[in-house]
Amino acid sequence: MRKLLYRILAGWFGYTGTNPNPESSVPLNTGRDADLHRKLQSRMRLYTFLADHEQAVIRDFVRQFYEGKHVYAHPDITDVEDALLVIAANAALVGAAQKTHCFSSVKWLYLCADDLDVDGDAYESSTVRLDSDLCVEESRHPRPGENLVVHEFSHILDAQFGLSSSTPGLREGFERYVDDIQQGRWVPIADCFTDTAAIEPLFDSPDAAFHTDVEFFATASEAFFTNARELRQYNPELYADLSSIYGLDLADLDWQAIWNA
Numbered sequence: 001m002r003k004l005l006y007r008i009l010a011g012w013f014g015y016t017g018t019n020p021n022p023e024s025s026v027p028l029n030t031g032r033d034a035d036l037h038r039k040l041q042s043r044m045r046l047y048t049f050l051a052d053h054e055q056a057v058i059r060d061f062v063r064q065f066y067e068g069k070h071v072y073a074h075p076d077i078t079d080v081e082d083a084l085l086v087i088a089a090n091a092a093l094v095g096a097a098q099k100t101h102c103f104s105s106v107k108w109l110y111l112c113a114d115d116l117d118v119d120g121d122a123y124e125s126s127t128v129r130l131d132s133d134l135c136v137e138e139s140r141h142p143r144p145g146e147n148l149v150v151h152e153f154s155h156i157l158d159a160q161f162g163l164s165s166s167t168p169g170l171r172e173g174f175e176r177y178v179d180d181i182q183q184g185r186w187v188p189i190a191d192c193f194t195d196t197a198a199i200e201p202l203f204d205s206p207d208a209a210f211h212t213d214v215e216f217f218a219t220a221s222e223a224f225f226t227n228a229r230e231l232r233q234y235n236p237e238l239y240a241d242l243s244s245i246y247g248l249d250l251a252d253l254d255w256q257a258i259w260n261a
């Protein structure tokens with residue numbers, strides 16, 4: 001793991017070298033509630049399928065999300081505010097049900113262009129780096145198993161509360177997932193090994209390094225928010241535990257309609 005840490009730090013300093021300065025810290029102007037609602041309707045496909053009270057929870061979360069955070073945006077990103085809205089709203093999926101201000105530990109948020117080796121990463125619970133365009137695209141046009149913001153912020157939540165392998169559904173779900181992947185069986189959860197193949201050379205044993213319960217928690221969370229019905233069919237106990245953690249039951253939404261945006 002030390003090699004990965006070195007790589008993260010090297011990438012981090014490299015990014016800082018592209019000269020973002022404190023002035024580039026961008027607050028998100030959420031405006032009136034009706035305006036925020038309209039913006040989310042056009043920028044977050046899943047939002048339009050949620051109940052009114054669930055939408056209201058997301059708007060409340062978005063309003064306070066950037067308090068105390070430093071945001072650095074790559075100069076190539078043209079619509080920073082768009083990206084900020086989408087990131088906060090998708091982070092709300094992960095954090096809004098928690099009883100604490102769970103992402104206050106994230107002090108530094110980097111909106112990256114194409115300057116990362118990976119789509120994104122979370123460093124301990126203080127720093128998140130995200131491919132900005134990918135966040136916007138996945139929010140507008142969800143695809144099964146893919147939500148970078150959910151992935152990285154579920155790592156933050158896990159780092160804080162020790163969620164991975166914390167319930168029978170997560171423990172047994174992880175064992176079954178690894179077995180299914182190794183046997184080549186289809187699963188509605190992304191293979192964290194192939195997804196992270198870009199940084200495979202960093203590890204002597206990449207298979208072992210990425211098939212961890214920590215990565216499983218993040219990829220299962222992605223499946224929960226992008227492919228809930230198939231996740232429930234695949235493993236009802238795993239689905240129920242994630243539903244309990246995130247305070248949402250999404251399996252009966254019209255997922256074909258969500259994907260056909």
Ligand SMILES: [Zn+2]
Binds near residue numbers: 151155215218
């Ligand atoms: Zn991950």
